[in-house]
Amino acid sequence: MTNDAKVICQRMDLLFKRLARTKYWLQVVNDHYDHSYNVFFNSQRKYERLKSVPLHTIATYDLSYLEKVLGDLRTHTQLTIEFEGFSGQLWPDSQRLIERVKNHYE
Template sequence: MEETVMSKDLEVIYSRTELLFKRISRTQYWIQVANDPYDRSYNFFFNSQRKGERLKSVPLHRVDNYDLKYLEQLIAELRKKTSLTIRFIGFTTLRWPKTQKLIQWKRDKLE
C-alpha cells in the first residue's frame, strides 16, 4: 500500500511541476521542500524567479506521511523524473536514514 501512496504523491508533485515549468530564459526554477514539525508533514513548493523580479512560490502538494525514510524514497524517485534543483527548509539537524548525509547543509535565510 505504501508504494501506491508514494506513487500518488510523486505523480501529483511531478504533474503540477510540469504544468508550472515554462522554460523562460533568465529564469531560475526549483522545488522547495519544507519540514512542518507542527503539522507533521512535508510541504512541496514550485519556485521560480526571473532575473530582476520577485520570487514566485506555488504550493504543489502536502505529504502527510511524516517519515524521513518515506521522504528519502520520494525525493529519489522525483530526482529520476526531473533535473530541477530541490532545496530543503527546516531540515538543518536531520540526516537521510539511508545515507546518513545531512539533508540541509546550511540555514536558509527564510528560517
C-alpha cells in the same frame, strides 16, 4: 513511483515553462506542527520577484518515505531541491545531512 511523487510531477510540469533568464527549483519544507512535508515550486525571472507555488503536502511524516518520493522526483526532473526545517537531521539510507546550516551573513 509513489502517488505523492506523481501528483507533484503532474503539477510541476504544468508550471515549468522553460523561459529564458528564469531560475526554477523545488523547495521541501518540514512542517513540525502539522507533521507533514510541504513541497513548493519556485521560479524567479531576472530582476523580478520570486514566485512560490505550493504543489503538494506529503502527509506521511517519515524521512524514509520522503527520501523515496524525492528519488522519484529526481528521476523525473533535474531541478534543484532545497530543504528548509531539517537542520541536524540525516537521511536514513545515506546518513548525510539533509540541510546544510546557512550562514546568515552571506
